[in-house]
Amino acid sequence: MSGISRRGLITAGVAVAAGASGVGVAASLARRYGLVPPDGGGVYGAGETLTYAAQRLLTRHSLAREFSRSQISRPPFANVVDPLGEDFKRLQAGGFADWRLAIDGMVAAPASFSVAEIRAFPWRSQITHLQCEEGWSYIAEWIGAPLSHILHLTGALPQARYVVYRSLQPDWWDSIDMADALHPQTIVAHGMNGGELPVPFGGPLRLRVPRQLGYKSVKYITRLTVTDDLKRFGKGLGSSAPEGGYAWYAGM
Amino acid sequence: MPDSAAATARVMRVRARHGAVVRVTHWITAVAFLALLLTGLEIVISHPRFYWGETGNVLSRPLFKIPIPASRVTVPTGYGYVMPDQNGWSRYLHFESAWAAVITGLIYVIFGLFTGHFRRNLAPGRADLTFRALSSVVAGHLRLRRVSEDEASSYNVLQRVAYLLVIFVLFPLVIWTGLAMSPAVASAIPWAVSVLGGQQSARTIHFFVSIALALFLLVHVAMVCVSGFRSRMRAMLTGGGAREVGRT
Numbered sequence: 001m002s003g004i005s006r007r008g009l010i011t012a013g014v015a016v017a018a019g020a021s022g023v024g025v026a027a028s029l030a031r032r033y034g035l036v037p038p039d040g041g042g043v044y045g046a047g048e049t050l051t052y053a054a055q056r057l058l059t060r061h062s063l064a065r066e067f068s069r070s071q072i073s074r075p076p077f078a079n080v081v082d083p084l085g086e087d088f089k090r091l092q093a094g095g096f097a098d099w100r101l102a103i104d105g106m107v108a109a110p111a112s113f114s115v116a117e118i119r120a121f122p123w124r125s126q127i128t129h130l131q132c133e134e135g136w137s138y139i140a141e142w143i144g145a146p147l148s149h150i151l152h153l154t155g156a157l158p159q160a161r162y163v164v165y166r167s168l169q170p171d172w173w174d175s176i177d178m179a180d181a182l183h184p185q186t187i188v189a190h191g192m193n194g195g196e197l198p199v200p201f202g203g204p205l206r207l208r209v210p211r212q213l214g215y216k217s218v219k220y221i222t223r224l225t226v227t228d229d230l231k232r233f234g235k236g237l238g239s240s241a242p243e244g245g246y247a248w249y250a251g252m
Numbered sequence: 253m254p255d256s257a258a259a260t261a262r263v264m265r266v267r268a269r270h271g272a273v274v275r276v277t278h279w280i281t282a283v284a285f286l287a288l289l290l291t292g293l294e295i296v297i298s299h300p301r302f303y304w305g306e307t308g309n310v311l312s313r314p315l316f317k318i319p320i321p322a323s324r325v326t327v328p329t330g331y332g333y334v335m336p337d338q339n340g341w342s343r344y345l346h347f348e349s350a351w352a353a354v355i356t357g358l359i360y361v362i363f364g365l366f367t368g369h370f371r372r373n374l375a376p377g378r379a380d381l382t383f384r385a386l387s388s389v390v391a392g393h394l395r396l397r398r399v400s401e402d403e404a405s406s407y408n409v410l411q412r413v414a415y416l417l418v419i420f421v422l423f424p425l426v427i428w429t430g431l432a433m434s435p436a437v438a439s440a441i442p443w444a445v446s447v448l449g450g451q452q453s454a455r456t457i458h459f460f461v462s463i464a465l466a467l468f469l470l471v472h473v474a475m476v477c478v479s480g481f482r483s484r485m486r487a488m489l490t491g492g493g494a495r496e497v498g499r500t
Contacts, residue, residue: 012272043348046351048344048347050351055434059440062436062439064438064439065438073307073309073312129306129451131433131451132299132309134299135299136299136301136309138307139307211435211436245344246343247343247347251434251436252347252435252436252437
């Protein structure tokens with residue numbers, strides 16, 4: 001008996017068995033409490049689930065940092081977007097008077113609002129970071145209607161778990177869980193730095209989710225769908241981000 | 253009979269140079285760290301500019317730039333081409349490896365505190381910290397003196413200081429600055445960002461600490477090669493070393 005003793009083997013065996021059953025129990029608990037993100041399968045699923053579950057347990061109600069007016073980045077940087085199509089140009093020529101934001105899915109009263117109607121909603125102004133996954137960032141003032149207000153107005157059903165949001169750009173859509181959807185800083189932004197939201201920054205309407213990276217703040221939004229199951233949207237991974245190889249949850 | 257009994261007792265007291273927990277955590281950390289290093293480099297390529305403070309983008313003045321082409325068209329690099337964009341899987345793997353490294357590191361540190369591993373194997377002795385002792389070790393290294401038998405079974409003071417620095421300063425700092433870049437973590441623990449000077453400062457510090465860790469890795473691997481690659485690898489893989497303990 002050199003090197004490996006029987007006691008050592010038993011100890012190692014017990015440790016491995018305890019570890020494996022611990023992981024199993026943790027995984028089933030995570031599923032039960034909705035702490036597994038829609039892209040939680042596959043090789044990166046363990047890491048994504050750990051990040052999402054840990055942040056939901058520890059940061060569910062935390063507020064994104066807000067800055068003073070003097071910290072606003074001048075000029076801010078507008079990332080490139082896919083070319084805006086003819087539909088967009090037509091709506092832009094009309095001053096976005098015909099732009100509509102539809103709310104459907106698990107709501108008591110599906111509705112469709114014009115930009116003017118959304119401007120008339122209670123609004124919130126917040127000076128927050130926009131961080132891109134590439135590494136750059138800027139600070140700007142964002143003005144908009146809290147998404148929670150729109151969800152209350154249309155009567156989101158209690159079994160709702162996610163809000164899917166779509167853009168005039170068909171390849172850019174996303175979803176957030178109810179923790180982010182009902183978060184006071186998640187807004188349908190229509191203004192920026194004291195003025196209207198410029199087109200390069202997502203005007204006329206952009207969903208701002210300041211506790212996640214910039215790609216979750218989809219520009220040119222046209223439709224919100226409240227749902228309890230993301231499987232029915234796209235490839236079932238929750239947004240176009242995982243379909244392109246990026247994480248669904250971008251609180252990082 | 254008495255002779256063979258004594259021999260058995262001796263053999264039983266031969267202890268592994270590295271305990272099982274140290275070996276397992278070492279290799280998990282090694283794999284995770286390599287993955288972090290490669291994916292980290294890949295992420296940097298998407299924006300090889302660094303800033304100080306809260307914000308920074310291509311319209312603001314960088315602290316410094318790395319003179320490499322970028323994987324995004326929006327970054328002015330002076331090169332006429334754009335690198336292939338591998339940010340998606342790099343980010344997925346970066347964070348998964350970070351979890352592996354952090355969980356492994358926690359197990360190792362708890363183990364080390366409870367078993368006296370740090371006190372026994374890593375804390376430098378008082379006598380080793382005198383100027384004379386330190387300068388003799390440094391001089392020995394500079395003259396490329398071969399490791400003595402005594403040192404082969406225990407760490408010298410430079411190794412101890414280097415390992416402690418990596419375990420208790422560089423790794424915590426790289427984890428902290430990494431978390432400080434997360435918008436969700438920043439919302440929950442804002443002071444963890446502000447004491448670093450802002451989120452872009454956190455990114456810049458994260459970059460430099462990673463370079464320090466990569467340099468440590470280089471020296472570490474070089475020293476393993478110099479001091480006997482096969483025996484060092486055997487010690488860290490199977491624990492098999494000829495270190496006897498319990499002899500008084």
